[in-house]
Amino acid sequence: MESNFLTVFLSPLTYHRAKGNISVQGIGTMASKDRLMKFKYRLFKPDTTEFFKRLMRSQNWSGEELAAWQSERLRRLLFNAWEHSPFYHRRFKEAGIHPHDISGPQDLHLLPVLTRQDIRNHFCEILARNVPKRFLKPSTTGGTSGIPVRTLLDRRVPHAALGWRMLSWWGYGPAVNIGLVWREVDASIVKRALTRAFTWPSRQVRLNASAIDAKSMESFVRQCERLNVPVLHGYMGAVHHLARYLEMRGGDYWRPRHVWVTCSPVSRPHLEQIARVFQAPVLDQYGSCEVYWIAAQCRYSTPNLHLFADARLVEVTDSRFRPVPDGRTGNLLITDLENLAFPIIRYAIGDRGRLIPGKCECGINLPLMGPVQGKNVDTIQLPDGTAITDINVIFDDFPEAVNAFQVYQDCAGNLEIRYIPANDAQKTLQAVRIVRERMQKAVHGQIEIQLRAVEKIPHRKGKLQYVFSEFKGIENTRTQLE
Numbered sequence: 001m002e003s004n005f006l007t008v009f010l011s012p013l014t015y016h017r018a019k020g021n022i023s024v025q026g027i028g029t030m031a032s033k034d035r036l037m038k039f040k041y042r043l044f045k046p047d048t049t050e051f052f053k054r055l056m057r058s059q060n061w062s063g064e065e066l067a068a069w070q071s072e073r074l075r076r077l078l079f080n081a082w083e084h085s086p087f088y089h090r091r092f093k094e095a096g097i098h099p100h101d102i103s104g105p106q107d108l109h110l111l112p113v114l115t116r117q118d119i120r121n122h123f124c125e126i127l128a129r130n131v132p133k134r135f136l137k138p139s140t141t142g143g144t145s146g147i148p149v150r151t152l153l154d155r156r157v158p159h160a161a162l163g164w165r166m167l168s169w170w171g172y173g174p175a176v177n178i179g180l181v182w183r184e185v186d187a188s189i190v191k192r193a194l195t196r197a198f199t200w201p202s203r204q205v206r207l208n209a210s211a212i213d214a215k216s217m218e219s220f221v222r223q224c225e226r227l228n229v230p231v232l233h234g235y236m237g238a239v240h241h242l243a244r245y246l247e248m249r250g251g252d253y254w255r256p257r258h259v260w261v262t263c264s265p266v267s268r269p270h271l272e273q274i275a276r277v278f279q280a281p282v283l284d285q286y287g288s289c290e291v292y293w294i295a296a297q298c299r300y301s302t303p304n305l306h307l308f309a310d311a312r313l314v315e316v317t318d319s320r321f322r323p324v325p326d327g328r329t330g331n332l333l334i335t336d337l338e339n340l341a342f343p344i345i346r347y348a349i350g351d352r353g354r355l356i357p358g359k360c361e362c363g364i365n366l367p368l369m370g371p372v373q374g375k376n377v378d379t380i381q382l383p384d385g386t387a388i389t390d391i392n393v394i395f396d397d398f399p400e401a402v403n404a405f406q407v408y409q410d411c412a413g414n415l416e417i418r419y420i421p422a423n424d425a426q427k428t429l430q431a432v433r434i435v436r437e438r439m440q441k442a443v444h445g446q447i448e449i450q451l452r453a454v455e456k457i458p459h460r461k462g463k464l465q466y467v468f469s470e471f472k473g474i475e476n477t478r479t480q481l482e
């Protein structure tokens with residue numbers, strides 16, 4: 001313990017020793033805060049520190065070392081699923097496969113694919129029976145497809161370490177101050193205080209992505225300026241909205257050193273606008289609520305991302321889930337090598353992407369993938385210029401209430417939220433009531449909101465377009481400011 005304490009707390013540049021990774025923070029105040037942060041984790045969450053150390057080693061492993069590690073972790077995952085998850089046991093049996101038949105990632109194609117519908121229909125069966133409840137953390141999403149899904153994360157996996165590693169690629173320690181444009185639904189004072197304590201000594205300036213208006217953006221930018229926040233982080237749509245606002249508004253404003261976007265496809269014009277407004281590189285991170293931290297850009301890999309291949313496996317397949325050659329775009333299947341509690345094996349996440357052959361000039365050996373395609377940037381604008389940038393997650397808290405949903409905004413700005421009810425009518429009614437209340441609160445009576453049960457939601461080009469708007473309201477933001 002003592003030597004660990006000395007290593008973490010007194011060694012100023014421990015964090016920045018990764019090959020090809022030179023700190024931009026130096027050993028001033030930030031480094032002290034980073035040491036304090038790591039000391040806190042060492043005391044209260046030592047697993048995070050250990051996992052982080054391992055990740056910093058494994059990112060430099062050779063191809064053979066990485067493949068050996070992946071095979072070992074995959075076998076651990078498969079045997080655990082076979083022995084303790086009734087769903088996987090049955091599925092593997094039906095496919096005539098035993099975990100002994102899988103020697104590594106190259107054999108993954110022999111295993112059945114896990115769909116969103118599978119997760120919805122077999123949630124309890126998927127859960128591994130050998131994991132105590134205290135290790136389970138619920139996670140919900142509707143974000144990429146309009147089909148809400150509930151999964152469980154394994155609390156034994158210290159996800160923070162994966163984030164620390166990504167920040168290290170950009171030259172930051174774990175205590176970096178972040179300007180966060182994120183979803184905050186009914187966050188209580190207690191919850192906020194806990195978040196503050198959890199993230200201390202780093203500071204987070206928050207802008208609620210659920211209702212962004214000129215006033216909240218001004219306050220956010222002022223606070224970021226005051227704290228000299230170097231990283232702006234948020235949903236692509238929300239960050240883009242902020243950038244558009246600042247560009248229209250002009251004048252002087254806070255500029256972060258890096259912009260970190262996530263949860264949407266990277267649209268080139270949007271990226272360029274964000275980079276132009278903030279005069280900072282825009283770095284993309286790919287992950288989902290089902291599997292956090294799948295890939296992220298380093299400072300040199302643009303527009304490609306390093307796969308977190310020492311913790312996740314990513315396959316690219318055709319429409320029938322057969323492997324496609326490297327470099328070709330296809331459907332992404334994700335396997336989470338760490339989550340033993342709720343095994344995610346060959347999960348059809350609903351995104352498209354491609355693997356990029358070759359190495360990145362940063363020196364990190366993790367393989368590369370191209371930018372993820374297939375998600376939409378979804379923002380609903382209100383007549384007074386307020387933006388709702390997290391419209392895609394309105395049913396996240398009630399994944400069992402609806403089978404799918406779609407949000408339509410007409411040219412007058414009014415919203416119609418169409419949903420396909422799930423089997424439990426009581427749950428659906430309750431969810432619809434709460435979603436309506438939340439939405440009405442967010443729009444301040446400016447527009448009408450209707451929730452309508454439907455039998456079918458039409459697809460466009462084979463994909464559910466779950467948010468679309470015919471209302472053109474962005475110019476109102478300027479009017480409001482003036």
Ligand SMILES: [Zn+2]
Nearest residue numbers: 298301360362
């Ligand atoms: Zn790189």
